[in-house]
Amino acid sequence: MSTPPSDVRPVIIIGSGPAGLTAAIYTARASLSPLVIEGEPSSTSDQPGGQLMLTTEVENFPGFPEGIMGPELMTNFRAQAERFGAEFITEKVTRVDFSERPFRVWVRDDEYRAESVIVSTGARSLMLGLEAEQRLIGHGLSTCATCDGFFFRGHEIAVVGGGDSAIEEATFLTKFADKVTIVHRRDEFRASKIMQQRAFDNPKIEILWNHTVTEINGADKVESIEVTDTTSGATSTLAVTGVFIAIGHRPNTDLFTGVLDMDETGYLETVPGSSLTNIEGVFACGDVQDHTYRQAITAAGSGCMAAIDAERWLESQHG
Amino acid sequence: MATINLTTNTFDETIGGSALPIVVDFWAEWCGPCKQIAPILDQIAEEHSGQITIAKLNVDEHPDIAMRYQVMSIPTMLLFSGGDVRRRIVGAKSKSALLQEFDEFLSSSH
Numbered sequence: 367m368s369t370p371p372s373d374v375r376p377v378i379i380i381g382s383g384p385a386g387l388t389a390a391i392y393t394a395r396a397s398l399s400p401l402v403i404e405g406e407p408s409s410t411s412d413q414p415g416g417q418l419m420l421t422t423e424v425e426n427f428p429g430f431p432e433g434i435m436g437p438e439l440m441t442n443f444r445a446q447a448e449r450f451g452a453e454f455i456t457e458k459v460t461r462v463d464f465s466e467r468p469f470r471v472w473v474r475d476d477e478y479r480a481e482s483v484i485v486s487t488g489a490r491s492l493m494l495g496l497e498a499e500q501r502l503i504g505h506g507l508s509t510c511a512t513c514d515g516f517f518f519r520g521h522e523i524a525v526v527g528g529g530d531s532a533i534e535e536a537t538f539l540t541k542f543a544d545k546v547t548i549v550h551r552r553d554e555f556r557a558s559k560i561m562q563q564r565a566f567d568n569p570k571i572e573i574l575w576n577h578t579v580t581e582i583n584g585a586d587k588v589e590s591i592e593v594t595d596t597t598s599g600a601t602s603t604l605a606v607t608g609v610f611i612a613i614g615h616r617p618n619t620d621l622f623t624g625v626l627d628m629d630e631t632g633y634l635e636t637v638p639g640s641s642l643t644n645i646e647g648v649f650a651c652g653d654v655q656d657h658t659y660r661q662a663i664t665a666a667g668s669g670c671m672a673a674i675d676a677e678r679w680l681e682s683q684h685g
Numbered sequence: 686m687a688t689i690n691l692t693t694n695t696f697d698e699t700i701g702g703s704a705l706p707i708v709v710d711f712w713a714e715w716c717g718p719c720k721q722i723a724p725i726l727d728q729i730a731e732e733h734s735g736q737i738t739i740a741k742l743n744v745d746e747h748p749d750i751a752m753r754y755q756v757m758s759i760p761t762m763l764l765f766s767g768g769d770v771r772r773r774i775v776g777a778k779s780k781s782a783l784l785q786e787f788d789e790f791l792s793s794s795h
Contacts, residue, residue, distance in 0.1 A: 406779035407718065407722055407725065407777040408776060408777050409777045410776075413718070414721070419718070419721075420717060436717070456779070457779070504775040505757055505758075512716065512717065513718060513759060514758045514759070517756070519756045601693070638712055657763055
């Protein structure tokens, strides 16, 4: 049923979050037989389905007045793409070569060739960059509240960050923890007003404004964190046994270094108002090229744009 | 052979009495990555039936066992052989990565 690797497909889609899967739906319906290289299972956002696989309720994706669970939404996206004939490989792309056409994409030793490629590899959680993180991840340090929150029943924990993700995680964690301290480096959140109000109203949430985390202490599990006041420079210790990092994301563009144009923070550059990259026939959509909006719905919208851009370009190539 | 479900009551007996290496998958209903690996573990259980046993433990229902083994993040898979934990795998992984972890313990009898 699947096309042997030596054949050239009309389109390969790398990544399977809302952008990639919307591109899959549209290219499949355009009879372009897309192959989606969707990623490998993992406990980070780098997995089939993308960042929404790590959330619980998604309340702001239009069409769901009662909200929908992130993983369920992505299951639906994928099923829709499959319905129209999109093919999936549950692997991670290890290497690409866009220097000539047909383009080539590898999963270890397996080579796949395509006339066009849609890049939708999304973004992953930023970490603080502390050495202790390597040691303590999974031992009290986490980037996934839904995965690990359960184990902090009765604990006092910290969430680092000031956006919607940080507040969502903090709110979710109050179901388990006795106290959640949100540590944010500025004096106001960048989260939506409705989320901010939820944090303020929650009796289990305390906010430590104007502080950054400078160290995470503990030999084999988190015992406390050092925080620094950004206004005065004063340091203090917060006795928490769990730390959840929610400070933002960085785009997954390591595969494309030196291949596709990107800005200083690693986001792929596209021609404004389109998904066109600096290489003709390669299109980018979703968080991998968006550091302004970064919503599931904007990712889905840009996935559709990439599919239409790819379809029109392919048509122009065939005369 | 399909995966087996463990409870607080059956845990010790099953681990102690298992002739084959046994992988215990700690999971919960609300854990997305746990659901991702569930079908992978089912496949491994079938394909390597007679070489390894895959068991599942719901941490919501049996938190005491999770605490006993200091499970702080799920999915966590503990591979037991001879009653002892011989490998700890934290976080969802691909089928090939999991098989690599289990490889040296796969019983030679098939």
